[in-house]
Amino acid sequence: KQEVTQIPAALSVPEGENLVLNCSFTDSAIYNLQWFRQDPGKGLTSLLLIQSSQREQTSGRLNASLDKSSGRSTLYIAASQPGDSATYLCAVPSGGYNKLIFGAGTRLAVHP
Amino acid sequence: GAVVSQHPSWVICKSGTSVKIECRSLDFQATTMFWYRQFPKQSLMLMATSNEGSKATYEQGVEKDKFLINHASLTLSTLTVTSAHPEDSSFYICSAGLAAIHSGGDEQYFGPGTRLTVT
Numbered sequence: 001k002q003e004v005t006q007i008p009a010a011l012s013v014p015e016g017e018n019l020v021l022n023c024s025f026t027d028s029a030i031y032n033l034q035w036f037r038q039d040p041g042k043g044l045t046s047l048l049l050i051q052s053s054q055r056e057q058t059s060g061r062l063n064a065s066l067d068k069s070s071g072r073s074t075l076y077i078a079a080s081q082p083g084d085s086a087t088y089l090c091a092v093p094s095g096g097y098n099k100l101i102f103g104a105g106t107r108l109a110v111h112p
Numbered sequence: 113g114a115v116v117s118q119h120p121s122w123v124i125c126k127s128g129t130s131v132k133i134e135c136r137s138l139d140f141q142a143t144t145m146f147w148y149r150q151f152p153k154q155s156l157m158l159m160a161t162s163n164e165g166s167k168a169t170y171e172q173g174v175e176k177d178k179f180l181i182n183h184a185s186l187t188l189s190t191l192t193v194t195s196a197h198p199e200d201s202s203f204y205i206c207s208a209g210l211a212a213i214h215s216g217g218d219e220q221y222f223g224p225g226t227r228l229t230v231t
Binding site: 034036041042043044045046089091099100101102103104105 | 118146154155156157158161203205207220221222223224225227
């Protein structure tokens with residue numbers, strides 16, 4: 001059974017810091033891994049999707065890496081801003097129909 | 113592109129009544145739609161997977177007679193919470209994708225969620 005773990009559960013940093021959010025999964029036989037952002041009371045916004053054949057993906061100040069063999073992914077946020085404050089979730093597909101298994105998320109607060 | 117809508121965005125109902133939540137893919141056809149539930153400060157838990165024209169597949173522990181799912185077309189899936197009780201109060205989120213079994217590599221697109229409060 002696939003399990004996804006995210007560390008840390010919460011993070012509070014001053015503006016401008018570079019951050020690393022961690023995601024680990026127990027079954028390395030995945031097709032891809034996605035990182036999402038969720039604002040309070042809102043739905044999910046897809047940030048990055050890394051295919052199993054890729055090592056990393058970049059979008060603006062975000063960089064996500066994937067190491068399938070070790071069952072780990074990291075989301076790197078450069079030069080954090082208060083607008084980055086949100087919960088960040090990672091998810092991997094599992095079983096038929098690519099249903100997603102989510103981690104519990106990292107709640108990020110970036111203060112001015 | 114790839115926009116998914118949900119209606120209503122929030123609903124308050126009395127205990128014992130039924131509530132229907134709609135999930136629509138606005139600019140693409142989704143062969144598969146997923147329904148998730150999220151309790152406060154917790155992650156998303158998959159409730160069921162629905163495919164157009166067939167019965168939904170429910171996750172273990174989810175009552176199929178309580179959470180009725182209808183995937184009537186390639187752009188619409190509905191979740192009906194029957195005889196709702198306060199413990200059903202939650203944030204319900206749907207997603208739509210072009211996923212097929214073992215296809216891999218497809219993104220899921222999420223709706224904005226529906227906040228259900230049962231009094």
